Amino acid sequence: MLYSLHVKNLALIKEQEIEFSKGLNILTGETGAGKSVIIGSVNLALGGKADPGLIRTGEEYALVELCFGLESKEQKRLLQEMDIPIEDDDSVVIQRKIMQGRSVSKVGGESVSARQLKDISNILINIHGQNDHQELLHKKKHMDILDNYCGDKLGGLFDELSKEYHSMQEIKRQLEESDMDETSRKREQELLEFEVAEISDAGLKEGEDEELDSSYRKMVNARKISEAAYGCQALTESGDSGESASDMIGRAVRELTSVVSYDSELEGLLEQLSDVENLLGDFGHSLSDYMRGLEFNDEQFRETEDRLNTINHLKDKYGGSIESVLKSLSEKEARLEVLSDLDAHRASLEKELAAKNAVVLKLCGKISDIRKEGAAALEKKLVQALVDLNFLDVRFRIEVEESKDRVSARGYDEVSFLISTNPGEDLRPLDQIASGGELSRIMLALKTVVADKDDISTLIFDEIDAGISGKTAWKVSQKLGELSREHQIICITHLPQIAAMADTHFMIEKGLSDGRTVTSIYALDEDASVKELSRLLGGEEITDAVIENAREMRRMAEETKRG
Template sequence: MLTELSIRDFAIIDRISITFKEGLTVLTGETGAGKSIIIDAIQLLSGGRGSVEFVRHGTKKAEIEGLFTIGSDHPIHKVGEEFGVDIDEDGMVVLQRTITHQGKSICRVNGKLVTLGIMKEFGHSLIDIHSQHETQSLMDPDRHIELLDIFSGDDMKPSLDEYQRVYDKYRVLKKRYKELSENEQEMAQRLDLLEFQLRELQEAEMQPLEDDELSEERKKLMNYEKIYQGIHDAYYSLYGEQKGLDWLSHAMTSLESTADVDGELAKLSEEMSNSYYIIEELTFQLSNQMAALEFDPERLNQIESRLNELNRLKKKYGATVDDMLQYASRIEEEIDEIKNKDSHLNKMENEIHELGQDAVLEAKALHDIRTSSAGTLSQYIHEELRDLYLEKASFAVDINLKEGRKSDPELDGNPVQLLPNGIDIVKFLITTNPGEPLKELHKVASGGEMSRIMLALKRIFSRHQGVTSVIFDEVDTGVSGRVAQAIAEKIYGISEGSQVLCISHLPQVAAMADTHVRIEKRVDNDRTHTAAKELTYDEKADEISRMITGAELTETTVEHARELLLMADKHKKR
C-alpha cells in the first residue's frame, strides 16, 4: 500500500505530506482545491509524463516522494531483481521524482537513479490509476488477452511459459532462415568478412587461458629483483650458523632430552620435531626457487609483444582469449552454413515446421484454458453489472484464432499466426441496450455507463492483478441516486482486496470511506496553498452534508449525512 506521500513545489502545492491507511480513503474538497493535482503527482511516480508546467511558479524544482509497503510475495521483487534495485526485507519501496524548472526529470527507486521507463515498470506494479477521461488498460483491446490470462490463474502460467519457450526458438530460427535465404549480395559480403576474421584468429594460434598465463609470467619477470630478494632473505634467515634452523634444531634437541621423564613435554617435543622438518623442507624449496630464478629480458620482450597482439584482437573479437576462441567457433559454423546454404536451409525448414507444430499444440492448450475461463469471467461480470443496475447489459469475451498465411503452421488444417501469447485475439464486448449488437468495450459511449462497466471489470481483476494501490479519480461522474450507492459499494468492495484512494463528489462514496481526507485551498500573501486534513466522524458528517447541499449546513442535511454513514457501516458489517 501507499503509506506516505510527500509533495513539494508541485503546481499550487507548496508542501504537503499525507499518511495513507489500508482500506478505502476518499479525498473530497472544493473544485480547484488540488485533489486531482495529488493524483497527478502519484501518476508521475508511476512513470507518467512530466512537464515544466508542474513546477510551482517561482521555484526551481518540483519533488514527489512515495513510500510503499509490500509483502514478500509481491511481483515488484522480480522487477527489482531485473533492474538491480535492492528491496529490503522490511518490504519498503520509495519512489522519487524530481522535475526541474528547466524540464529535466530525475527518477529514483530506493535511492538508485533509474530511467523513466524503469520507473514506469515499478509504478505499474504498485499503482493502478483510473480516471473518467484517460484511456484505461481495461479499455485497451491489446491488454484484454493479458487480463484474461491473469483471471485464468495458476492453470495459465505453466502452459504460457512452455508455449513462449517453444515460440522463442521458432521465432529465432525463422529470423535466421530469412537472413540466410534472402539477399545473395549481403550473404557474399558476410562470407568474405567472416572468412577474413577466422583467418586472423586462426593465424594468431591462441591457446586457452594464454592471456592470463602470459600476464602472470610478465608480472614475475617485471618484479624479478623483488622476488629474488624476498626468497634470498627468507632462505638466509633460516639457513646457516646461528640462523633460524640452527636455533630450531637446538630447541628440538633440548626438548628431546626431557621426553622420557615428562609425558606432556614428550608431546611438545614431537610437535617441535615435526615443525623442524617442515621448516627444513621449506628451506630446501626456497633454495631450489632461488637457483631456478633467471631474468630473461628477451623473454619479457616476447611476452609484451604477444600480449599487445592479443589486446589488438580483443578489441575486435572478445574480452578474453577464451571469448575469442568461442567467437571463432561460432563464425566457423556460420561460414559452413553460408557455404552449404541449400542443405542448411532444407534442414532449417524441417526444424521450423516441427517447432511450429509444437508451438501450435501448446497454443491450442492456451486457447482451451482461455475459452473455459472466458465463460466464467462473463458470468462474474454479469453479476457485477446487475449490482450496478446494468441488469440488461450483455458482456462477452470474444476469442478468435489469428489467421495465418500458407507458410504458417496449421491447426485443424487451417494456417494460424503464432503470436507472443499464442494464436488468440481476445476482445471484451458489451452492449447496454437490449437488441443492440455487442461492441468493443472502448466504443461504449455513455460516461455513466462507462464508469460502471469499468468498476465491474476492476472489481473482478483487482483480485488477480496484485497491484498495491488502486486510485479512482472522479470515476463516478455522471451518476446519481441508487447507481451512486451501488458504485460506492463496488469501490468499497475493491478496497477489501487492495488499498483504494478515491476522489469523489458523491456523498455515498464519501460515506463508505474508512479514511476521509478533505483537501483545502487557502490564499496567504497572494499565494495559493493546499492542505490535507483527515476528518473525524463528526467532521465527516459535516463534509458529506456540504456535498449534499453544496451550501450551508442544515440540520436536515447533517441528519441525512449521518444516515448515510450508518448505512455504510451496516454494509461493511455485512
C-alpha cells in the same frame, strides 16, 4: 498499502502530510481546490512527467514522498528480487525531488532509474483515471485483463511458448539466410575458404599476443633499460672509484665491527647493517642475471615484430582478441560445412521448422483453451458485477478468436469484449457503445471481479464518478465499499453517494496563508464528514433537512458495509 503521502512546495501545496487508512479513503472538496494535485503528486513520485512549472513560486525544489507498507509475501519477494531496500517493518519509502531541469528519485535512500520506479509502482499500486478507462477500448487491454484473470494457469505455458517461439524464429532466420542462388553460394564459399585459411595458417594460441607484446616492448626499449641497469650497477656494486653503495656499506660494517666488543648494544646495529650488505649483494647478482637476459639480436626483434603484426591484423579483422578470432574461425568453418551441401542443410532446417511449428501451435492451443474457459467464467462474474452497478439489462461476452496466421509469444488468439446495455440491441465492441460513465463502471466491475487474484493492495480511482448520478452513483459506492474489504481504496469524488461510504473522509480546500494561496488536506471527523456531505447534497444554503439527509446517507452506507 499506502501509509502516507508527504508533499512540499508543489503547485499550491506548501507542505502537507496525509496519512491514509485501510479501507475506503474518500477525498472531496470544492472545484479548483486542488484535488487533482493530490493524485498528480502520487503519479509524480512514481515516475510521472516532472514539469518544473509545478514547483511552488519562489522555491528551489518540490518534494513528494510516499511510504508503503508491504502486505503480501509476493510483493516483498518481487521487490527483493529487484534489490529494493525494505525497512525492518516491511515499509518502502519512495521519494522524488524535482528541481529546475532535473529530478532525482530514490527508494529507501538509494537512487533508482525511471524504469525501476515504474516496475516498483506496478507492484505496489494501481492508479485509474479517465485515460485508464479509455484503455478498455483497445483489444490489447482485453487480452491483458483475461490473461490476468486466468493467472497462474497461463504463467508456465507463456514461458514455455516464449522459448519455443523464439527458437522457431531463429530457424526461420537461418532458412532465410540459406536462400541463395549458386553464384552467391560460391562467392560466399570462396571468401570463407580464404578467411579460414588465413586464420588457420596463423596458428594462434590464446594469451600469445600478451606475451609477445611484453617482449616487444622490452626489445624496443632495450637501450633505455640497459643504460638504467648499468647506471644502477655502478651505484650499487663495488667499483674502481670506491664510491658505490656496496663499498660504503662494507666500510660501515668494518667500522662497527672494530668497536662492537666495547658495547653489546652495537651488536644489533651491526646485525642490521650486515643484512643490508647481504641484500645488496643478492641484488647485484640478480641485476647481473637480468642484464645478461637483455642480449638479443636483430633477427629475434624482426620475428617478434612480424608475429605481432600478423596477430594484430587478424584481431582487427575478426575480433578484438585472439579468443574472438578463434571463435570467428569456428563459426566460419561451420558455415563452410553448411555451404558445402546447402540443399541438405535447408531440408534439415525445414524439417526442424515443421516440428517446432507443431510444438508452438500445440502450446498456443493449450493457452487458447485456458483463455476460453477463463472467458466463460469471467463473463458470468462481470455480468453480475455490472448488474450490481445498475446496468439493468446487460449482456457481456468475451470472444476468444484463434488464428494460426498470427502466432506470437502470447499465442494466436485475439480477445474482444462485447457488450449490450439495452434490450434488443446486438452485442457490439465497447468502443461502439460504451460512454465515459459506462467505461468507468465496467473498469470498476473488472477490478472487483479480479480483486481476489490481485496482489496489489492499493487502488486509486480518479473520475470514477464521471457521467453518473442518482441510483447508479449509489451502486458504484456500494461496489467501492465491497472492493475496499480486501484493498485500500483512495478515491476522489464530487458525489455524496460515494463520499458517504468513506471509512476515512478527507477534505481538500484552498485558502490564504501569509497572503498566498495554499491547498490543504485534512481528515474529517463524523460531524465534519456529515457537513461535507451536506455541501455535496445541497445548493447555496445547507438546511436542517439537507443535514438530516446526509446523516441518513451515512447510516445507509454503514448498514451496507456491515451487510
